[in-house]
Amino acid sequence: MAGMSLGTLFSRLTGFVKWAFMGAVLGFTPIADAYNLAHILPTMIYELILGGILSAVFIPVVVEQLSSPDKEQAWKNISQIVNAALIALGATTLLCWIGSPLLVYIQTLKAGPELRRQVLFFFIFFVPQIILYGLSALAGGILNARDRFMVVALAPVVNNVIVIVALAAYRWVPGFGIIGLALGTTLGVLGQALVQYPSLKKAGWQYHFSIDFKHPSVIKIVKLSLPVLAYVILNQINLTVQNNLAINFQGGVSALQYAFAFYVLPHGLFAVSIGTVLLPGLSGLAVKKDWPRFAGIVEKGIIWSAIVIIPALVIYLTLSLPIVQVLMQRGRFTLQDTRLMATVLSCYSLGLFSFTIYLFLNRVFYSLQDTVTPLALNFVGNASNTIINFALVGLLGIPGLALGHAAAYTIIAGISLWLIKKRLPDIRLGLVSRSLIKITAASLLTGAGAFFLNDLWLRQMGSLGLWPKAGILTGFLSLLILLYLAAAKFFGLTEINEVVLAIKRKMAPESSQK
Known part of the structure; x- marks a missing residue:
């Protein structure tokens, strides 16, 4: 678990370097919007076809298969799922290549012809990412099921x-040009996939080339996936609406992309770790109907998440300009x-706590084997997001x-809390x-300090170079x-103290926990 946590941290840090490079090289220019929108599309399509399904149901099925005494048959069953998934992704990739002008048009209804042409150019190079994301996710799912977390965390x-x-x-x-940039971006996803495959052999992976869409393992995945598929479809419709609204503004798509990467950092680094500490035991408690202990874990999840996320929210509100200036402005x-x-x-940050609590409670509903409530x-x-977006844009x-985005998550976080209290x-x-x-x-006191420091930054730091600014921001x-x-x-x-001890315990090597 320590390896996974450190790998995730390193992945996030290199991700920030990537966004900083992207900002410096592309800025908020039309080429940046075309690149970023074309880059979103393969991820959207992959998530629609397979992404949410793999993350929600693939790993539990793999774990179930590998718990059987007949390991050879288990790997055959897993291979059936993998082969069916790859055929679906391969067919989707081919269809997206053929239908790329239509797909790009749907995402750029309000764009001019030149921007649409640039998006289409990049997307043609990015289409293979659909199957490459699938290869990466399939390998990562099997490795996670075999408790091989480090390579999965480091692959990005x-x-x-x-x-x-x-x-x-x-x-x-x-x-080098935009052709090199487009090819390099797709090679990045290929590298993310390939780096995981040597570890599969060490994890005992036995591949069998056989295809049977009526195989029980494949049918089970499909049945479990239907609510998840509906969930993902709703997300993609909302994202399509957002893209079409954002593309009316030069730099709009890029601004949302870059800011969202910053926005989810506290959740990805800390709230996910808290969930990793607390959530694994919930399903067992639900089976035992030990509701007082179950409720206690839910309470802890909300409080522990708030301890990290609310001060992060306040700092983003007050120091967003210095943070972006140091990390992006060049x-x-x-x-x-x-x-x-x-x-x-x-x-975005106004919804950070709501976003975190909603995702945490979603996983609580899943641990109760309730897939309908998260879908609703x-x-x-x-x-809500679509209606509010049209009103505010x-x-x-x-x-x-x-x-x-912030308002919509605040609404559903409140409803989630009300429903879980009823349950x-x-x-x-x-x-x-x-x-x-x-x-x-405590966060408001911190925010008052941050407000003072932000005022000092605006009045005194404008003429300083990058490294002095970075040092001062780190000090702030x-x-x-403190x-x-x-x-x-x-x-x-x-x-x-409980949060710090729990995460330290989870990150410690297994030998030190014995």
Whole structure:
């Protein structure tokens, strides 16, 4: 687990370097929007065909198969699933190549012909990513089921490094051009997939080439996947609407992409780790009907997530401009781009706690073997997001789309909490509320400090170079962390110690836990 956590951290860091390179090389130019929109499309299609299905149901089925004594038959059954998935992805890739003009048109209804042509150019090179993402996810699913976490966590690093090299070559190597950039981006996904396959052999992988779409393992995956597929379809419809609204503004697609990568960082680094600590035992408690302990874990999940996410939200609100300026503003990424992205990030951050709580409670519903409630919540969330986006984009532009995201997640997080309380009366919302008040108070004190530091930054730091600014920002963030910890101690927020100990225990090597 330590390897997975460190691998995830390294992956996130190289991801930030990639986004910084992308901003410096492409900025918020039309070519940046074309590149980013074309890059979104293969991911959307992969998620629609297989992505959500693999993440939700593939690993449990693999674990179930490998728990049987007949390992050879288990690998044959798993191979049936893999082969069926690859055929579906291969056929989809071919159809997307043939239908690429139509797919691009659907995503660029409001775009001009030149931008649409650029998106189509990139997308033709990016189409193979659909099957490559599938290869990567299938390998990663099997490795995770075999408790081989490190290589799966590090695989995106290979992707990030290859894309960074491609961006650097596009900027500094004469003749590399957009063809080289497009090919390099797809090679990154290929590298992410291939780097995992040597570890499959070590994990005992036995491949069997056989195809039977009526095989029980394939049918089981399909049946389990139907609610997940509906869930993913709703997400993709909402994303298509957002893309068409964003493309009306130069740099709009890129601003949303870059800001969203920053926005999900606290969730990806910390909230996911908290979920990894707390959630594995929920299914067992549900089977035993031990509802008081089950409710206790849900309470902890909400409180522990809030301890990390609420102060992160406040820091994003108050220091988004210095953060974006240090990490992104260079090359073709101008001060105007910084201001737009910082505003978008601030708007996104208003929904960060709601986003985290909604995803946590979603997994709680799944542990209760309830797939209908997450689907219904997702429908409400996407419908709300679309309606709010249409209302706000005309008033606020691109920041309105980020604000719509935040508002939609706030709505469904509130509904999720109400539903889980109805399902689990043992949840002590009074206890949760008292802790949230303490966390909010400590975060607001931290925010006051951050507001003062942001004002100091705006008045004094404009003429400094990158490295002095980076050093000062690091100092600011360190001071704010210390201020938050001191405020939390003052308000008696003892749960901070529980969070630190639990994550340390989870990250420690297994030998030290025995």
